[in-house]
Amino acid sequence: MKAEMKVRIAENLATQAVQALKWEANFAPKPGLVTKVSNGSHTDMDIALFMRSADSLYETFRQIAETAQNMSISLNLREKIGSLGREGEEAMLQATQGVNTHKGAIWALGVLIAVISSQETADLPTILQMAGKLASFPDRYVQTHPQTTYGIQAKRKYKVIGAREEAASGFPHVAAGLKLVLGQAEVTPQQWLRVLCLLYASVDDTNVIHRSSLAVLRDFQNEARQALVAPVVEESPAFQQLNQMAVKYQISPGGCADLFAATYFLHNLNIKEN
């Protein structure tokens, strides 16, 4: 492939990733999360902050895409995107003056972009499987102190599936969400709301655990399951209950938000289904 074409493909992936982050942040309603009409359970975040954060990540995503173009799924690629991902986290923190808006999204979209870029002709199941493989390589340059991240603390205490494991198992919750919308050029907001509820019902969001407890997460998931019994509408008692729980416990399912953005990103790329 010509060099010019490669440059354009990397730019396109980065543009689509930033758009997916902006779409997710704007999407409403999302109990607990920041939207264009509410700051959810947050005092330190609003929609403008999310727009700045998303824009600050364009260069990280572009570099990840460009780097992966000539590489196989390997420890070497994992460590290269690890380094770019950490730079992305720095760029995000600079743009937000220290607020963690998109750490999980950098991770999920970074892994997916790397795989899509490296496996030009792969179909969706292959991309998700390769993403699992890439995310499973141990990055020798990670300098996290085990007790410092909320995710590691929650996983230690409760053995739940956090952001790392979601990616390492090939994003099963993204795959489940995609099933509801694949093959449809126009997805309605109500269908997207159903995807969101499916994520709320099934993802072990370590942010929710950190702000409350595993018991609250399980109640929240059960309520989202109730909302899925019928077409998901904001006015339904179960959906209203999700809002009330988010307010009562000040919970914010940021991991679900990231996977929602990743689902939208993959849907919009129109990748072969199999």
Ligand SMILES: CC(C)(COP(=O)(O)OP(=O)(O)OC[C@H]1O[C@@H](n2cnc3c(N)ncnc32)[C@H](O[C@H]2O[C@H](COP(=O)(O)OP(=O)(O)OP(=O)(O)O)[C@@H](O)[C@H]2O)[C@@H]1O)[C@@H](O)C(=O)NCCC(=O)NCCS
């Ligand atoms: C492998 C890493 C994901 C790090 O893993 P770790 O387990 O250490 O995770 P955390 O540092 O806790 O962060 C993980 C973020 O992932 C999101 N998340 C949570 N649960 C899940 C889940 N089950 N599945 C998928 N994703 C999940 C979540 O990110 C979102 O929420 C953040 C906002 O949270 P909020 O509560 O509002 O704000 P905080 O300030 O954090 O808390 P408060 O004090 O306010 O209560 C926001 O980031 C959202 O995006 C978790 O935060 C990976 O990050 C890593 O290793 N990175 C290094 C670089 C790298 O290798 N990159 C590779 C490719 S780019």
Ligand SMILES: Nc1ncnc2[nH]cnc12
């Ligand atoms: N819309 C949102 N609100 C709060 N945390 C998030 N993390 C990612 N997207 C988010």
